[in-house]
Amino acid sequence: MDAVRVCWLEEGLVSETEARVSALDRGFLYGDGLFETLRTYGGRPFLLAEHWARLRTSAEFLGIEVPAVEPETLVTRLVEANRLPNAAVRITLTRGPLPKGPRPGTPATPTLFAQARPLPSDLDQRTAQGIDACRLPWPLRARGLPLQGHKTLAYLPSVVALGAVPEGAEPLLETTEGHVSEGATSNVFWVRVGRLFTPHTDAGCLPGVARRLVLSLAEELGVSAEPGLYPTADLAAADEAFVTSSVVEALPLVRLDGEPIGAGAPGPVTRRLHAAYREAVRRATGSP
Numbered sequence: 001m002d003a004v005r006v007c008w009l010e011e012g013l014v015s016e017t018e019a020r021v022s023a024l025d026r027g028f029l030y031g032d033g034l035f036e037t038l039r040t041y042g043g044r045p046f047l048l049a050e051h052w053a054r055l056r057t058s059a060e061f062l063g064i065e066v067p068a069v070e071p072e073t074l075v076t077r078l079v080e081a082n083r084l085p086n087a088a089v090r091i092t093l094t095r096g097p098l099p100k101g102p103r104p105g106t107p108a109t110p111t112l113f114a115q116a117r118p119l120p121s122d123l124d125q126r127t128a129q130g131i132d133a134c135r136l137p138w139p140l141r142a143r144g145l146p147l148q149g150h151k152t153l154a155y156l157p158s159v160v161a162l163g164a165v166p167e168g169a170e171p172l173l174e175t176t177e178g179h180v181s182e183g184a185t186s187n188v189f190w191v192r193v194g195r196l197f198t199p200h201t202d203a204g205c206l207p208g209v210a211r212r213l214v215l216s217l218a219e220e221l222g223v224s225a226e227p228g229l230y231p232t233a234d235l236a237a238a239d240e241a242f243v244t245s246s247v248v249e250a251l252p253l254v255r256l257d258g259e260p261i262g263a264g265a266p267g268p269v270t271r272r273l274h275a276a277y278r279e280a281v282r283r284a285t286g287s288p
């Protein structure tokens with residue numbers, strides 16, 4: 001039998017089987033809240049300050065109060081209590097319970113919840129072999145919509161996208177104008193003749209923490225990176241491609257709708273950037 005896991009609710013640790021959130025919670029009723037998913041390596045969180053800053057910026061935009069917890073304490077205690085030094089930690093913040101309709105006017109007491117999970121067991125294998133990307137029959141992003149840059153609980157576009165592709169493939173979210181925006185749970189990059197391309201945040205993608213790290217590592221490695229508005233045909237014609245997220249780091253894309261991208265295998269620029277990512281992890285957390 002699995003050991004009972006422990007989660008963080010409000011101000012401390014509780015067993016997951018005992019954790020209770022109000023049925024009037026606006027996160028449940030309206031998707032009125034935010035979340036962050038980050039990784040710990042050897043018990044230490046990676047880029048926690050960046051994740052917490054994004055949560056804070058979005059909370060301010062939405063007028064949700066951020067409880068006065070020390071995020072490092074929360075994350076380290078959570079993974080320690082679960083004996084999961086290498087975990088994916090999800091932090092959820094909602095506006096909290098309010099008895100009346102959707103209008104957010106009355107201040108509520110926000111709900112803070114965090115859980116730690118083991119990493120996907122096939123992640124190393126997927127990173128070594130690469131995965132498929134699939135286009136969808138409809139756009140799920142548009143240019144210039146103000147909520148798209150926030151990691152809100154309103155995650156249905158990604159849920160629907162994931163349900164529409166074979167298990168293990170990453171759906172590509174496109175804009176109404178046919179630009180690549182991002183993956184359902186990731187940011188997208190591709191390489192063409194040694195240059196790196198990724199959708200600009202104007203294409204409706206999340207300003208991913210891993211995306212930002214990869215862009216700065218590319219600069220350090222002298223790989224020119226060009227965020228922009230690109231049609232999906234550019235990705236199809238790339239020499240190599242990958243997706244990024246704080247959970248998967250840099251995960252090669254080797255096929256698009258069943259057709260090989262470049263040589264149909266993880267490419268050298270992807271490998272170099274992933275190695276640099278790992279080195280950044282090692283420097284920050286001391287974990288090999």
Ligand SMILES: Cc1ncc(COP(=O)(O)O)c(C=O)c1O
Binds near residue numbers: 182207208246
């Ligand atoms: C829609 C979407 N885009 C991009 C990302 C990558 O963000 P990050 O690098 O901050 O993990 C995620 C992560 O969950 C996501 O859900």
